[in-house]
Amino acid sequence: xxxxxxxxxxxxxxGDIHSLKELYKRxxxxxxxxVYRHTQDEQLSMDAVQDTFLKLQEKRHYFNREKGxxxxxxxxxxxxxxxxxxxxxxxxxxLLPFLYNKPVHVSxxxxxxxxxxxxxSLSEQQRTVxxxxxxxxxxxxxxxxILNISVGTVKSRxxxxxxxxxxxxxxxxxxxxxxx
Amino acid sequence: MEKDREIxxxxxxxxxxxxxxxxxxxxLERISNWLFEKAPYPIPEKKINFQKMVFVQVAPxxxxxxxxxxxxx
Numbered sequence: 001x002x003x004x005x006x007x008x009x010x011x012x013x014x015g016d017i018h019s020l021k022e023l024y025k026r027x028x029x030x031x032x033x034x035v036y037r038h039t040q041d042e043q044l045s046m047d048a049v050q051d052t053f054l055k056l057q058e059k060r061h062y063f064n065r066e067k068g069x070x071x072x073x074x075x076x077x078x079x080x081x082x083x084x085x086x087x088x089x090x091x092x093x094x095l096l097p098f099l100y101n102k103p104v105h106v107s108x109x110x111x112x113x114x115x116x117x118x119x120x121s122l123s124e125q126q127r128t129v130x131x132x133x134x135x136x137x138x139x140x141x142x143x144x145x146i147l148n149i150s151v152g153t154v155k156s157r158x159x160x161x162x163x164x165x166x167x168x169x170x171x172x173x174x175x176x177x178x179x180x
Numbered sequence: 181m182e183k184d185r186e187i188x189x190x191x192x193x194x195x196x197x198x199x200x201x202x203x204x205x206x207x208l209e210r211i212s213n214w215l216f217e218k219a220p221y222p223i224p225e226k227k228i229n230f231q232k233m234v235f236v237q238v239a240p241x242x243x244x245x246x247x248x249x250x251x252x253x
Contacts, residue, residue: 024203033196043217046201047210053203115194134183134191155181162184171186 005070013060031078037131052078076146126161
């Protein structure tokens with residue numbers, strides 16, 4: 001029987017550990033990909049996903065399916081965890097720069113490298129909305145909930161990011177897409 | 181607001197392979213992962229020129245001399 005995420009979460013809230021394992025199986029990859037595309041740091045991405053599930057276990061009773069989907073809830077935890085880790089790393093790298101290396105950017109495909117570079121050229125806020133919108137098929141309402149901002153702000157960040165990417169890629173505006 | 185299909189097509193070329201890792205790991209495992217993390221290969225990132233090469237070769241000698249002078253005095 002294929003249970004929905006929310007049903008699995010409900011089972012987990014009632015003490016079923018197998019439901020948590022099933023949720024991990026479903027969300028490990030998307031969450032890892034989200035954090036990795038944002039940070040391009042393998043170790044940080046793994047730590048962020050593990051911490052997300054640790055927090056999910058600790059705060060299992062805060063989830064209420066009437067308030068929103070589990071997917072949104074998990075991405076919200078992952079996003080907050082990632083931002084905390086990035087800030088912490090920045091602080092430590094300022095104090096002890098020799099201990100921190102920039103992530104290695106070695107790609108076997110030229111296209112992939114270009115996309116990585118393109119994403120890095122966006123501001124942190126723009127990158128987050130682009131990743132959630134284009135890679136994880138989250139609605140603008142869901143993104144607004146994850147980032148705790150208004151839908152209008154989400155729209156404007158997507159619009160600005162698209163403009164920047166189109167300029168970087170040399171794609172001419174043709175009337176479709178971001179602004180419409 | 182519909183998605184920009186051209187941008188979407190480009191973005192989708194960024195495929196991420198997910199390593200196999202468990203749901204939880206101990207503090208010790210995390211520290212060891214961090215310590216033994218893949219180190220970047222520095223040559224393509226940094227431009228090595230003649231002055232830097234000389235500095236890299238001479239700096240340890242100068243440093244040793246400075247320590248020796250400090251110990252003698």
